[in-house]
Amino acid sequence: MTRRRPIRALAAALALGTTLAVVTGCSDEGDPVSFDTPKSDTSAQRQAVQHHKPKPGAPVPETVFPTGPKADFRTANTVEDGTKIGVTELRGEKSGFTGKVWVWAPKQYFDPKYAESGFPVLIALPGGLGYPTNYWMGTDLKLQSSIARWSEEGKSLPFIVVMPVLNPDDKAYYDGSDIPGRPRMGTWLTEDVPDFVRANFRTFKSRDGWAFMGSSSGGFVGLKSVLQKPDKFKAVIASGPDLVPDSPLWKGHEKERQANNPERLAKALGAKPDTGPNQVYLAFQMGTKETWMAPRLNAFIKTYTKGPVKSRLQIIPGGTHNAKSYVRGMDMGSIAWISRHLQAPIPSS
Numbered sequence: 172m173t174r175r176r177p178i179r180a181l182a183a184a185l186a187l188g189t190t191l192a193v194v195t196g197c198s199d200e201g202d203p204v205s206f207d208t209p210k211s212d213t214s215a216q217r218q219a220v221q222h223h224k225p226k227p228g229a230p231v232p233e234t235v236f237p238t239g240p241k242a243d244f245r246t247a248n249t250v251e252d253g254t255k256i257g258v259t260e261l262r263g264e265k266s267g268f269t270g271k272v273w274v275w276a277p278k279q280y281f282d283p284k285y286a287e288s289g290f291p292v293l294i295a296l297p298g299g300l301g302y303p304t305n306y307w308m309g310t311d312l313k314l315q316s317s318i319a320r321w322s323e324e325g326k327s328l329p330f331i332v333v334m335p336v337l338n339p340d341d342k343a344y345y346d347g348s349d350i351p352g353r354p355r356m357g358t359w360l361t362e363d364v365p366d367f368v369r370a371n372f373r374t375f376k377s378r379d380g381w382a383f384m385g386s387s388s389g390g391f392v393g394l395k396s397v398l399q400k401p402d403k404f405k406a407v408i409a410s411g412p413d414l415v416p417d418s419p420l421w422k423g424h425e426k427e428r429q430a431n432n433p434e435r436l437a438k439a440l441g442a443k444p445d446t447g448p449n450q451v452y453l454a455f456q457m458g459t460k461e462t463w464m465a466p467r468l469n470a471f472i473k474t475y476t477k478g479p480v481k482s483r484l485q486i487i488p489g490g491t492h493n494a495k496s497y498v499r500g501m502d503m504g505s506i507a508w509i510s511r512h513l514q515a516p517i518p519s520s
Contacts, residue, residue: 204246204257206276206371209286232514233376234289235369242371247273247308251316254278256308261335263363266355270336272364273308275315276372277322277329279516288516289375292368293318293330293382294360296389298411298494300344301337308334312494317502327506328515330382331372335364337389346416347392348431351424357431361396361403379514382406384501386494388413391433397451398436398480406452406509410497411461414471437475449479452512456500458490483508 244257254275262269279285295307295314307314314332321327338345339354348357365381374380381404383393390412397407414433421428429435443449453476457464468484476482485505490496 199246199249202246204244204255206244206257206274206280207241208281208373209283232289232379232517234287235374235376237372238370240370242367244274248310250275250310250319252278252319254315254319256310256315258308261363261367263355263359264366265362266349266359268339268354268356268359268363270339270359271303271305272336272367273305273334274368274371275332275334277315277319277331279322279329280331280373284518285516287519289373289380289514290331290516291328291380291382291513292333292365292372292374293384294333294335294364294393296335296337296347296360296383296385296392298385298387298389300341301389302339302341303336305334305336306494307332312498314498317498318506321502321506326502326510328510328513331368331374333364333368335360337392343420344388344418345420346388346418346431347395348416348418349427350418350420351427353420357396360392361400365403375514377514378403378405379512382408382509382513384408384410385412386410386497387492391416394453395431395433395436397453398433398440399431401440401449401451404451406454406512408454408456408497408501408505408509410456410494410500411458411464411492412455412468414467434471434475437471437480441475441477441480443479445478451480452509453480453482454485454505454509455482456485456487456490456497456505458487458492458496458500460489460491464492 242259244259246255247258248256256273256275258273261272280290297306318327318330322329345356347360349355383396385393390409393407394409394412397404416428416431457468472482485500485503487496487500
């Protein structure tokens with residue numbers, strides 16, 4: 172089965188809420204917004220780590236302080252707790268593609284006790300065409316407010332959430348990949364977007380601070396990216412994901428298509444030693460009403476998640492191919508599971 176029917180169903184289910192979020196906006200929509208915090212220094216960072224050392228034998232997480240250049244962020248939305256979702260335009264130096272990126276930082280990021288620490292990053296990808304907006308930037312789906320609440324409840328790490336456009340236009344699916352002769356979306360999403368985050372936010376150098384989350388076509392891209400670059404990303408929440416690259420733009424490029432196939436990528440990674448550097452964590456989600464998906468997703472998990480490729484499947488009672496269902500599934504266990512395998516910020520007091 173191709174992705175076309177489920178993606179259109181997801182897009183239709185989200186259209187009203189997303190449109191309202193974009194149109195309604197907030198009172199300061201378009202105003203400048205800053206994610207700056209007081210500058211840090213290396214000695215203070217060392218002191219923070221000394222006060223909160225990792226478990227014996229574990230490496231000390233290295234914080235990467237913003238490198239610049241600083242992006243021009245504008246307010247796109249305001250979350251219930253008063254934190255802002257900002258938007259900017261990113262021209263990728265490695266891909267050459269220019270597109271919008273929305274970002275949100277949790278309250279903890281601005282807390283002085285975390286001023287010397289990096290924060291984990293969650294790159295959130297939408298389903299459908301994912302252009303010209305990323306529907307996770309709207310407050311109607313409550314992704315950011317949920318992460319804020321879950322982090323206070325101890326269910327989730329306080330992630331920086333990054334929401335790039337998924338495709339370069341609204342005419343075709345690019346599978347989040349570098350399809351020959353097309354905009355290099357794979358490079359933009361896995362190289363340029365992380366570089367942009369490091370330029371503007373305190374992050375962790377290790378892959379332990381980097382994960383994806385995505386629905387439908389976005390779930391495919393997150394899944395594929397983690398399996399393709401396990402040295403850069405450690406985990407993904409893949410909700411109702413497509414499992415094979417099926418863009419019509421691959422025609423004539425079968426070798427490159429297979430290089431972006433999660434089945435082949437998982438098989439190759441699963442054959443490697445089950446050691447820390449090889450381990451990735453795939454949190455799959457699907458609703459009980461996604462009956463068309465169950466056989467294929469269950470078969471993928473059984474066949475390809477072995478050795479260092481770890482997986483968990485969250486079944487969402489009454490859930491459909493819908494982003495709101497997937498946020499509910501995250502609350503039921505997916506966000507807690509990936510959080511256990513990623514790096515938490517380190518308080519200094």
